[in-house]
Amino acid sequence: MAKEIQTIGVLTSGGDAPGMNAAIRAVVRQAISKGKKVKGIRRGYTGLLAEDIVDMEAKDVSDIIQRGGTILQTARCPEFRTEEGQKLGAEMCRKHGIEGIIVIGGDGSFRGAQKLAAQGINTIGIPGTIDLDISCTDYTIGFDTAVNTAMEAIDKIRDTASSHERCSIIEVMGRDAGYIALWCGLANGAEQVLIPEKYDFDEQKIVNNIIANRKRGKRHYIIINAEGIGHSTSLARRIEAATGMETRATILGHMQRGGSPTCKDRVYASTMGAYAVDLLCEGKSNRVVAYKDGKFTDFDVDEALAMEKQISDYQFNVGKNLSI
């Protein structure tokens, strides 16, 4: 049997997400509680190549579980897409005694981890993205916080839309995925949700619907528009012209990436961080931690990246029924 791992590296990569600090804290403390050493790699793969690597003790992650962002920072690293970059990365790990790395990020970050694993460094991925667009898992770090941030902002916009009898279009994040939009649609009682996965919307129908709603005495009309559809400002202009109802677009933007994580994000990110350390200690590599069918589990990275995910038709239709 292989010698057990002694030193674990941890990095955050891709877009940051609330709860990443909880995961970092869990990695550090779970590892220390098992007698391991931990090295923090700053600014993702960029910092690995640049040897931006620091020792981490239990106290270095004190008082961070409640903070947004990532204390290890994050960055994009085009160089790491080349084989040369990947070899250098593995070399840096060996130079610093890092036998296994935990990578907190999205699909792109896991592809980087795959390459490192191919170079002989054990790697475990933890799904961290507000977009929820990782197929193997029902949970990704940051989604719960982001969707609450968006929802609270939309609650406020609804107050003023209602006072002024306005139509409001709110564009939420999610890249090519519509999860944040779908959840906000339900949670904010939106009249309309536009998401890339169900791109069947008919602008004339929306216009007719707005006019009909207004006649029935509804005081506002809320449209949640996913980032993957975009063009909220021009849509607002067209709707105002066609309906005569004052229409305003808000693009919520980067606030959705920050803020103190919710309880679920802290608890699940902590559990995933500990779970990833356990996997490395069992000698596992090239795997990604997941929460699937109500349980924390793990998948082979290749398998995970090949999975597909679908928006629930049931929830999408419930949203429609409830918006009457």
Next chain:
Amino acid sequence: MAKEIQTIGVLTSGGDAPGMNAAIRAVVRQAISKGKKVKGIRRGYTGLLAEDIVDMEAKDVSDIIQRGGTILQTARCPEFRTEEGQKLGAEMCRKHGIEGIIVIGGDGSFRGAQKLAAQGINTIGIPGTIDLDISCTDYTIGFDTAVNTAMEAIDKIRDTASSHERCSIIEVMGRDAGYIALWCGLANGAEQVLIPEKYDFDEQKIVNNIIANRKRGKRHYIIINAEGIGHSTSLARRIEAATGMETRATILGHMQRGGSPTCKDRVYASTMGAYAVDLLCEGKSNRVVAYKDGKFTDFDVDEALAMEKQISDYQFNVGKNLSI
């Protein structure tokens, strides 16, 4: 095949929980979108017996999804535990044309629904309690909001505990269940969590641990105590006496039951409300809606009430490892 149901009743029973309004709204609008009539029964079974019953239209549930509490109110009803009460309840349903009732509440409320079903009224239960103590489901309406409310309060207490180098004992709700305490323990990075399900705590060990932590320079010591254990104030006195560290107890109390529901509570409560209507429309009775193994599903009430539920050993131990 039986004639399809035409009129649906809905009530909330037992302790209120944030998200109950989202479920009521979903019941009303899903039913209306399927061409049904809806009657709201106020103050739980008490209102049923007292004929406190109102017609509900789509607009009656406008602008409530974001509100805490329950617009239908709730109450305890000892009379409904008698067979006489149950017969009267069924009679009232028939008098008002209610063929099926959706009961939002906990185990006690489901037992009432069972009795109504035995009297010939179709019943569907929706799990609504902040305590998460319903065995057949991984989700109950209100838990997510309650645990975030508690966590945010504890974050604040930690600030001042840290400024003054105090020990703080915070008692959270949950009746006989320790879920809120367990989650807050992880989410707030508490040094110690006391829950009824793992009642192995040794006060002397805690005292020793506080003294050891203080020597290592930790600025505060947070103990989350579950309602099911209680006695926070006397525990605080004993710890202060034994450690010399200033110790304060806070009993968070009823604020944990209120507040605008989180996104998850709004989305899941809405989905469960719609799902319950669908079950009634399919002619089902004596069932409880659940979220289990990552899916919305339903169980026979008798079966559901006989299930058992356990705190995850893994998460409990992760909490211990991370509190170093």
Next chain:
Amino acid sequence: MAKEIQTIGVLTSGGDAPGMNAAIRAVVRQAISKGKKVKGIRRGYTGLLAEDIVDMEAKDVSDIIQRGGTILQTARCPEFRTEEGQKLGAEMCRKHGIEGIIVIGGDGSFRGAQKLAAQGINTIGIPGTIDLDISCTDYTIGFDTAVNTAMEAIDKIRDTASSHERCSIIEVMGRDAGYIALWCGLANGAEQVLIPEKYDFDEQKIVNNIIANRKRGKRHYIIINAEGIGHSTSLARRIEAATGMETRATILGHMQRGGSPTCKDRVYASTMGAYAVDLLCEGKSNRVVAYKDGKFTDFDVDEALAMEKQISDYQFNVGKNLSI
């Protein structure tokens, strides 16, 4: 001595602001506690002309103090700028027995009140605007809530700006006034604040400053830009081009107008509402309620509209000193 007023009207006009509901509630209940009748006029002067007028009892304002928006709604009314409109307004008041009107809004709304007063209807203005741009008063309803909403959003943006080492430009509301921007600049520890009142900014200096800060190891650069300056997106593009630092603009938009009011907004709006009723009961007209030099007081509208207000040089300079 004139016969005492018996019936009081109340309306909200111009942009809505959190706390307006608290003021409406106070008007209604203070009036009722003094034995008066109250009529609510919906949608501002528009509703007055359209006779959209309802009787208001104490219970009609139950459970609204904590809500954003205005239950009376608001609208712009170009017709009321004509003498014809003003005469019709006064006529409507007389038709409905309204002897005095309380107008909650900004300078434009007070000008409307002036005209009504000239037509023989007693009028009292209450300053309601998130922009704080009413010269006679140090407090306007909604500013405190708006500035906290903006600050909390910027706190979140700062988290992610820090993780990614970005420059963030956040555009906050305020029309031609820079108060929200100035306060957020101080409260969020922004590196730069751009406000119309101190329009001395030199883009090259900002660029140099960003480059210098980066060299000194600062992880982010936050610029708060007032609505009155605008053009945040193009500014972001120019800064990114000149500094090489990734730069993103967020326009916070309408969320700043909504949300549950802060304690100060509830307390001050309530006090002003009661105070306005007292003025009407004393036979006063053509006055505006104010909070000035630490006291609730009132001014003649003509006098109030002629006053000028200045951004504090001291606070502006403190902001600069603290951003090092």
Next chain:
Amino acid sequence: MAKEIQTIGVLTSGGDAPGMNAAIRAVVRQAISKGKKVKGIRRGYTGLLAEDIVDMEAKDVSDIIQRGGTILQTARCPEFRTEEGQKLGAEMCRKHGIEGIIVIGGDGSFRGAQKLAAQGINTIGIPGTIDLDISCTDYTIGFDTAVNTAMEAIDKIRDTASSHERCSIIEVMGRDAGYIALWCGLANGAEQVLIPEKYDFDEQKIVNNIIANRKRGKRHYIIINAEGIGHSTSLARRIEAATGMETRATILGHMQRGGSPTCKDRVYASTMGAYAVDLLCEGKSNRVVAYKDGKFTDFDVDEALAMEKQISDYQFNVGKNLSI
């Protein structure tokens, strides 16, 4: 003319309050921007005597403006009440080159500063307490945050009180002062406020009022009780017995001392911190910074401690009128 001060000390003393970190940050950066050195004294006067003194640079106060508590911590120091302690304190200042000290705290802390001034060390006080019980100033650091924290908790309690038709007694902080209770009474629309400054309450009247309110259909009855009156639990028992209405007491406790400061607390605390540095640089001593009649100003400590403060009768009565 005296030589200008070169080195400034800063400490926080007494109970902590949200916004103290903003004041510390402002002291450090305003001083540095004027070319001064700053020394942070940890744990109040206790740390001064124990030489727990650290150099502070601009970056040491980065990223703290948004945090509750005080990074310098605080403690009580009985030793500093003796002349011996005061002489030792002055000696420590001289040993560390501290020519002037800024003391952030309440009246007790200012008395300490007075003594230090008598020993030849220049001192400036900044009012920091959530209780607002400092007579010379209309603003104290932390009150605005505390009152919002309490209000938000009470909003939540109101939700559940309304669902269950309960009477709720909420005890808020404030020591012998009723400001937090008075503000929450108005902001939460409480039916009754009990404060030490207006201790005229008649329990039988409250009981009668509850019974009358219930008959009129009010769904809940909220009593805000000030810490200075206390005994909330026994009051709840007596009210329940006398009215038959289920009655629950909540003692909000230490959460009111923590949490991220509001915008006002950050802005005013920052301004006061800068202002205190300016005073020391002008050679002033034995003064306390204040916000009075709408302006930042300063008073002689002896004069400030002799002032008296009164609860506004007008606001107290408005609260009564609006609770109908």
